[in-house]
Amino acid sequence: MKLQGSYTLPAKREAVWQLLNDPQRLAECLPGCEQLEVVGVDHYRVRLKLGMAAISGNYTGSVKLTEKKPPAWCRMSVEGQGAAGFVQGEAKIELAGEGNQTVVRYAGEASVGGLIASVGNRMMELAARRILEQFFANLASQLRT
Amino acid sequence: MIPAAFEYHAPKSLEEALRLLSRHGNEAKILAGGHSLLPLMKLRLAAPRCVIDIGRIQALRYIREENGRIAIGALTTHTEVLESPLLRAKCPLLPQTAWEIGDVQVRNRGTVGWSLAHADPAADYPAAVLALDAELVAASVHGTRTLRAMEFFVDMLTAALLPGEILTEVRVPILPPRTGTAYRKLHQPASGYALVGAAACLTLGPGGIVERVAVGLTGVGPKAYRAVAVEKALAGKKASEKLLTGAARHAVPEHVEPLSDLQASAEYRTAMAVVFVRRALESALARAQGKPR
């Protein structure tokens, strides 16, 4: 599943970059994040509750920033595993300053396996999009405060 | 296919159900006909801590004429909708839609209200209630409120019900003379859900002018919607095949993001939305003109 899009955040590029690199604040933005624990440089263990409406599942996994060039871009990988299957994804995240705003462009590839892959086909892409939208909306509200 | 453990309540009255729901809050799920929730629970995609089975509340099962509209209790089954002489005579779009839902077993168990409340992007009723500009009544321990169909569908699997609310009634209009309705659907071959479902309600005025028209679409995007641009292209104009064909081209407005899955790409869905809107309009027009379709 290919995922790409952009989102405009109400802050300068440096502020966005800082936010993405601050584990505690990042944790508050990750949708459904119930726990985030730093296990190394740019490497976190997370527990997420992900889903839509009545459908939800718990996943444990990790978030890693694998490459980065502050404050222009980084590569983020996420993986999680739970009773409903597994999710893994990697995306390049680019930040472009536009005045007091920052346009975030992401492009990546995500895959899911197990139960959610075999029965969730028709909703999968949209669910992924919604989770990303939520993530950016959370970033935006973090940046506003 | 064995669900996780859950607490089960089967209230006998709406009041009891509302009290239970307010007590258990987000941890509770409402079970009505069970055709959406139970499959999710069996697969453990949903594992609510508490299930409130409202299926035994007989008081929510009726179809009656009331204050110039038809009121349908939320727990009325699809079969009851399909077979209601009142609806067939005065608001046939709902029976026409019910006929296209699932199979006999699904129609005997599934309920009109909770099919709507589940807000499945491919369910059939949403298109019809949008085309009918229906009202939906939600109750909570604090009282009731009435929502218009237009504001009811929020997103994929998300209706505008607040925590603690139970959908109790659907109200549809008694259709005026010279009105024709139709629901046309491209079935998803495996599940029977709508890849595209178009509901049209069209009233002719003097001289064959389209006096009023409403078109609801389901299956196309993350939530059902009114095809307002189609309606605008028709209203006040003399009905003709050409007019309908032209109007149907506006079936998928820019703000709708068409779904794409194994069964149909976004491109195909968009094209089929145009075809099925046109077909629904054609049938509705023919019926409005008194031709059997």
Next chain:
Amino acid sequence: MATATRYMGRPLKRKEDPRLIQGLSHYVDDLRLPDMHYVVFVRSPHAHARIRSMDTSRAQTAPGVLAVLTGQDLGNAVGVIPCAAQLPEMKLALRPPLATERVLFVGEPVALVVAVDRYAARDAAELVEVEYEPLTPIVDPEKALARGAPVLHPQYSDNVAYRWELEGGDVGAAFQKADKVVRQKMVNQRLIPVALEPRAVVANYKPGENKLTVWSTTQIPHLLRTQIAAALGVPEYIVHVIAPEVGGGFGSKLNVYAEEVLVAHLAMRLGKPVKWTESRRENFQATIHGRDQIATMELAVKRDGTLLGLRCHILADLGAYYQLLTPLIPTLTGLMICGCYKIPAVRVEITGAFTNKMATDAYRGAGRPEATYFIERAIDMVAAELKKDPAEIRRKNFPKPKEFPYATPTGLIYDSANYPKSLDMALKKSGYRRLRAQQAKLRRQGRYLGIGLSTYVEICAMGPSSAMPAGGWESATVRIEPTGKVNILTGASPHGQGQETSFAQIAADLLGLEPDDIHVVHGDTAIVPYGIGTFGSRATAVGGTAVYTALVKIRDKLATIAGHILQEDPQRLVFRDKKIFLKSNPAKSVAFAEAVGAAYIAKALPAGMEPGLEATHFFEPSNFTFPFGAHVAVVEVDPETGEVHLQRYVAVDDCGNVINPLLVDGQVHGGIVQALGQAFLEEAVYDENGQLITGELTDYAIPRAWDVPRLETARTVTPSPVNPLGVKGVGEAGTIGATPALVNAVVDALAPFGVRHLDMPTKRERIWQLIRKFKPTGSRPATKRVGDGRGRRGRRKR
């Protein structure tokens, strides 16, 4: 002794149905034993991964849990899953019952939980922690064979499971002298069998008696018993296998599965009765799949339509491991690739490939639907290329009726046939000429009717033991009880085919009784002598012949007894109306029950005769049988949506002599509908990561009642010389004959849009695109709105 046929040939209602319809029957999952425990398997969500670690400690201590086992825990206690196939230079790919180091397909079991109920077992299964290291999945069989592709089984250098070749006649010369060569690559997609009843196993071990009883949803109880004994390393006599009611198999239960062997092991290991019932999701992931062959067909033809030669390369996607017959199925495609045509020169090359998927194996038709599809599609392409009627191309290349038995260049001997007769009947019954005229007229109106033909031959009544992996005979015992009631014990294992009825019809005629006097017993290894089972359309032709022959033996004995009582020549006696009487003088008779009684009382038997009335026969067929037929499908394509509406279906089948036409029609109907599933709807889709994304019935479309018009069936009867009943077999014919007829009809409908071929399933969106993207050289064909969106519900009435 003449045999009056009073019941054979008659459409008797099934003796099985009253109990089934009333829910009075017992399937495996209906069994409840005291202190029964339940098994849930933990399965891999990955298509290809290394197992880094497994931690079962939390699951072990969960409430109600009796045991949690991994492959490590099992050690060598349970052997590998057997494969009966042997091909030259075939690589072995035997599957451990629980994966230990690596998983090779989504759904492969890695651990199991046994608990007091299904809920506890399922809850605990979620607590088993498995850490996987994902490896690159190999999903596409063509890429699996590419140089440098990752290798599935590291002991080998590539993913080629085997290569198999077959050549007959001078193929090079045939192609040299051809006027035209028609080439096409075609995909016969992967299917999921979807029997109504998923698999289920119950096992119970009694240590005192040293007796292991296994109830399983199987088509092969005796073979399963042998294999369970082998896998567990116990003597076969302690194992008792019962196949109670089995709710459909279609070949998917012609196997020995890890779950069957493991549940048997658990009953012995834990000393408790143990049950496992497959969920539909497991059924999709971990019960065998069918088909999945990619063929490149080349036909060398003369300008007049005479077929000169055939070259075919088949790439078969076998999945990750072999199940019982996995590698053999594509070879059946090779053997039958000529169809019902005289093709003097043939070359077939088959490559089996390993991929990270569930194994393919025998699914209704098993290799023959693929062969028939490939040749029948190719024949239609020849007709299109030469601008000839597809019926005439077919007729031109049939072997003549007097040429039978007919030897094919692939080494088979077709037993008997009259191909022109069945084709003529199908054309007449469908009104073929009128249909063609109607098609031309509708095309001018912008409507697209398609007429599809298929003339098929298939190979069944499997089969002579010399050509089978593990015995092709069948057993039957006829035991007449002292009261005169008859027990027939058959080694066949019907699971929907209705042999309780048809075998009773045979017996009633031979013994002069009523079908209700006869009871057919099957599926219990403690009662029935060793048998092979029900598959490959063999139960009547092989199992029925065993029954017939055993009946003849016992009738001879009864005639001798009756002759002794009546003081008449046994040869002159007739069995009818529960009496045995002198043909020339019916008044001179003895009641059937009296003759039977004499055999048991044994006071006045002819000198030297053994008492009792029981006869057993093991029938070894001398050849396969080759049923055939001609099908016509009529479809209309909605050019706006790409929807295909099946309007008519005419099937003329020849399965030799018919014992019960109702059962034959039922088999034909079911087969056609299953073919419709493959042609129009079904497709097991693994995504690029090897995830089975058609993992439930919400995404895997099987045919519904409303997809099917009234089926018009008819028969020709060409008895088989291979068995005394003259029967051939019909269990798979519909599936084999119908798929190409349906696809040929769709392609025919789309011919005005330049469509020459379309792979299955003929999806709406694909058809819509073909129509939309068509760039006509002349004027664009008109498209009229044919549908009104009432779609598949259109023809339903309320």
